[in-house]
Amino acid sequence: MRIVVLLLMISAVTALHYLTATEYVKYHDIYRRLYYLPIVLGGLWFSLRGGVGVALLVSLMYAPHILFQWGHLPETHLDQYLEILIYNTIGFLTGFLSSKEYAQRFRAEENARHLARSYAKLREQADLILEIEDQLRRADRLTAIGELSAGMAHEIRNPLGSIRGTAEILRDAFPPENRYAEFTRILINEVDRLNKVLEDFLNFARPAESERNDFKPLQVLQDVLVLAQQPAIKKQIDIHWDDQPLPAAIGDAGQFKQVFLNLVLNAIQAMELGGRLWIETSVRQDGQIVLTFKDTGPGIPPEDMDRVFNPFFTTKTEGTGLGLAITHRIVHNHGGTISVNNAPEGGAVFTISLRPADYQRRDVDKNG
Secondary structure, eight states: OHHHHHHHHHHHHHHHHHHSOTTOHHHHHHHHHHTHHHHHHHHHHHHHHHHHHHHHHHHHHHHHHIIIIITTSTTOOHHHHHHHHHHHHHHHHHHHHHHHHHHHHHHHHHHHHHHHHHHHHHHHHHHHHHHHHHHHHHHHHHHHHHHHHHHHHHHHHHHHHHHHHHHHHHHHHSOTTSHHHHHHHHHHHHHHHHHHHHHHHHHHHSOOOSSOOEEOHHHHHHHHHHHTHHHHHHTTEEEEEEOOOOOOEESOHHHHHHHHHHHHHHHHHHOTTOEEEEEEEEEOTTSOEEEEEEEOSOOOOGGGGGGTTSTTOOSSSSOOSOHHHHHHHHHHHTTOEEEEEEOTTSSEEEEEEEOBHHHHHHHHHHHO
């Protein structure tokens, strides 16, 4: 479009020259100066090549007019010939300055893009540092709580066993219809519940295994869904499983069975009035195995999002607050990551990323 505009301007001015009689000298003085408009625009739009090219084209269009219409007249002035030289000088200077300005603008834009990339990289590094700091703080809390839990659990477990045994003896001493028999059953149930809390304490405090095995996530997940089938049917919850082929992952099958079962049961418990649970699996380009658990429950309040994996944090009346903490610890002990957020349409989304088994083999090959 710019080229068309330049050609139209040159053609219009040239036509004025050739169609105007030579006795109208003042008009021709005006017309030849109109040539500067396309010359300057050509230099501004197309830099040096544009300015010089338009000036040469104007010279070729204007020269025949001087030679054939003015050349035989005695009043032909030298300035008409010098005008052609000025055309080319103006075209060169305009194009040259435009090229310098374009080069400076290009360098400024390149510097701006470089600064933007550097800023984005700094932001990523800052986010990574904050994430590492958060993980270190969580690891310190987990270590302290784990040591405390282990010592407390071992000290309490033996008395609980004695209390339960005594309660069973008392229960057998009363007929079933006696009200004291009901008290003994309540006592036994509460002892069992406390024992379950201690089991969670011990699982949380148990040190990570130094040897990492391989397991098949799909097989473990299939076993978990069989266990969760009855609770899901009871609450009218549909479980949709996108069982895409997955490679083996680094980890212990028994521990990750506990991880998957915790996430599935938590989702089922969160959907009081029924709903759906989607389990999606995929493999990223870097080889990481990704499993996503998405429910249609109420989601997680924003103020609780940062505390979901903290020990003893729970919104359940009968929960110990260690299920997700144990889940987080198992995943991280095997080199994986777990995160949680709320879906835009509602419900919680837990995402687990696991290392494939060939990561472990690569480390072995590097170490000889």
